[in-house]
Amino acid sequence: MVVARHYISDGMLAAYASGNxxxxxxxxxxxxxxxxEDCRVALEAHQTVGGAVLETTEVVNVSSELKNNILALLDDPVVATPVFRSSGVYPEPVMEVLKGQQPQWKKLGAGVKQSILSNDEQGSVRLLYIPxxxxxxxxxxxxLExxxxxxxxxxxxxxxxxVGDVEVADENLDHTPIANAGPDCICLAATDAPLQFSQFLPRLLQPLFKI
Structure with a gap:
C-alpha cells in the first residue's frame, strides 16, 4: 500500500462509481x-450512496431507443474492479488489460517508451516509461489528461x-514533466484529446506515435 499525496477528485470518483x-x-x-486506501474508502462511500438511491427510486418506463442505447453499452470495455495489489509495478486493473503479460514497449526516442493499452473514440490510455x-x-x-x-x-x-500520485492536467496546463533521480519512471496516462507539443519534431512524429 502506498501513501498518495495527489488524489483523484471526489467528483471523478462519483462519476466512476456511477459508470459515467x-x-x-x-x-x-x-x-x-x-x-x-483513502480513495478506496471514498469510492465505497459513493457506491453505498448510489445503491441507496437506486433502492428508493421509482421505476420509470423508458423508450425503446433509450433501452437499446443502454444495452449497447454492454459492448464497451469493462474496467476490472479495483483490488489492492500484492506485488509488482502494475496494479491489478492494469494487469487485467495486459492479460497478465508484461507490456509490449515501443521506443519514442531518448530512452522514452510507451505501450498503448487502448486508443479509440473515447480517448487513449497508455503506459509510459521515462528514464x-x-x-x-x-x-x-x-x-483532459x-x-x-x-x-x-x-x-x-x-x-x-x-508512486500512487495522480496528476490531472487540462487545457490550462503547459508543462515539461521530468523523471526524477532514482528508479526509472513508469506512468499510466489517459487522454481524451491529442497532446499539443510546442516543439516541431514531436509534432511531426505525433501521428506515428498516436500521442
Missing amino acids: LPHPFALVVAAHVSMC AGQAVPDHSHGG LTLVLQGSFSDETGHYG
Whole structure:
C-alpha cells in the first residue's frame, strides 16, 4: 500500500462509481484506487450512496431507443474492479488489460517508451516509461489528461509526483514533466484529446506515435 499525496477528485470518483467515466479515465481511476486506501474508502462511500438511491427510486418506463442505447453499452470495455495489489509495478486493473503479460514497449526516442493499452473514440490510455533524468517534451492539452505514477517519480511546473500520485492536467496546463533521480519512471496516462507539443519534431512524429 502506498501513501498518495495527489488524489483523484471526489467528483471523478462519483462519476466512476456511477459508470459515467470513459474507459481510459476509468482505468486510471481503478488503478489509483487499487493503490490508495483513502480513495478506496471514498469510492465505497459513493457506491453505498448510489445503491441507496437506486433502492428508493421509482421505476420509470423508458423508450425503446433509450433501452437499446443502454444495452449497447454492454459492448464497451469493462474496467476490472479495483483490488489492492500484492506485488509488482502494475496494479491489478492494469494487469487485467495486459492479460497478465508484461507490456509490449515501443521506443519514442531518448530512452522514452510507451505501450498503448487502448486508443479509440473515447480517448487513449497508455503506459509510459521515462528514464530517470529524462524530460517529456513541453506540451499542453486539447482536453483532459490523467497521469498515475506506478514506479519512480516525476516533477513539473505543478509539483512532485511519486508512486500512487495522480496528476490531472487540462487545457490550462503547459508543462515539461521530468523523471526524477532514482528508479526509472513508469506512468499510466489517459487522454481524451491529442497532446499539443510546442516543439516541431514531436509534432511531426505525433501521428506515428498516436500521442
